[in-house]
Amino acid sequence: MSAEASPALVSPEQLEAELRDIGARLYHSRHPFHALLHAGKLNRGQVQAWALNRFEYQRCIPLKDAAILARMDDPALRRIWRQRIIDHDGSAEGEGGIARWLHLTDALGLDRELVSSGRALLPGTRFAVHAYIHFVRDRSLLEAIASSLTELFAPTIISERVTGMLRHYDFVSRESLAYFEHRLTEAPRDSDFALDYVKRHADTAEKQELVRAALRFKCSVLWSQLDALHFAYVEPGVAWPDAFVPADAHAAAAA
Template identity: 35%
Template sequence: MRDDGAAAPWRTPEFTERLRAVAEERHHDRHPFNLRMHQGELTGDQLCPWIANRFHHQRHIPVKDALILARFDDPALRRARLRRIQDHDGVRPALDAVAASLTELPASGPVRTRTAAFERPYPWIAADGLAYFRTRIGQGGCDGEEALAPVRAWARTREQQERAVAALAFKCDVLWALLDAVERGGTG
């Protein structure tokens, strides 16, 4: 506790571990729809809505991220985060937006699993259609690690740290809800 009664900030390793735990435990790859997709148990009618959702989700991320980057006053930060324009940052304050992108921390494994799953039981998916996922195998984890540094630097108080963890948890909930919607829509 600090003198003013506020909780003291977590030390960097504890804060980092809390963020990593949320990303791992609540990652949308644990959703039943994704599990069935990875096992090759979906029909084309079930998988196509997910593909359409994912396409539109990814298509609009650069616009959203460009708006977030435009709010950064520091040119060095804009340059460092420019590659993130293809990834998920959210539309909240910079700390919350970048913290939300930490869903990428465990991304390499799930994307590798998803890509392999598409190649086996879904032969009707064109090989060039998997190019995006193949590039994400290495990029996802890198994006997450890049986002971790500014989140740790910006979250100086316990309140800011808790906000960052909450933003990441919220993003996990949103991705889970998107899969709920796709699953319900795709199964009739």
């Protein structure tokens, strides 16, 4: 990443506009699997496969945030960032984002032990999620914070998802989607902070380019999880032999 390869220094506002453009181009809202999920084109087994695999991402979010927290020298910064861990872990057993995701997998009829164990995951899920953890450990704090900026684009996809899933799937209830309702308020708070941090601290052209690359990387983490799901459970529908097999596996309704 040589300095001469970096674009020129831009204003913080211009940087924000470029980051939003990256999301418009690379966020997983543009992935074919999400179109199928939101449009009701998946069967129950395929939605189960999505929820089971996505649990690995949910499970690792506090590990990712703890790795970032462990690199923050400033108590004021840590006080803000720790809220992400509290949101996901809750204050007691059965509370928080991870527990809410397990309510969704329960509601979809998945065995909780199977989901929690991770043993039926697709390899592509595991590799993408763990790449994210390694990234925030190995890169600069600025890049680690920038990689969280996909939250900027979350509210739109969450609204589409909740609306689409409730309309199309009789096996999905509003209550089972409680995770997403919480994220609708948490994500903007988190991304507002991270965006402000990045705009203030990316004060050289090279740092700005690292920020853009961090967001592209994070988009690719989300995107490639859907590649793996689509390959294994939609077309050609050949799952890694040790991966989850839906009990009611059959062709998608209209895919």
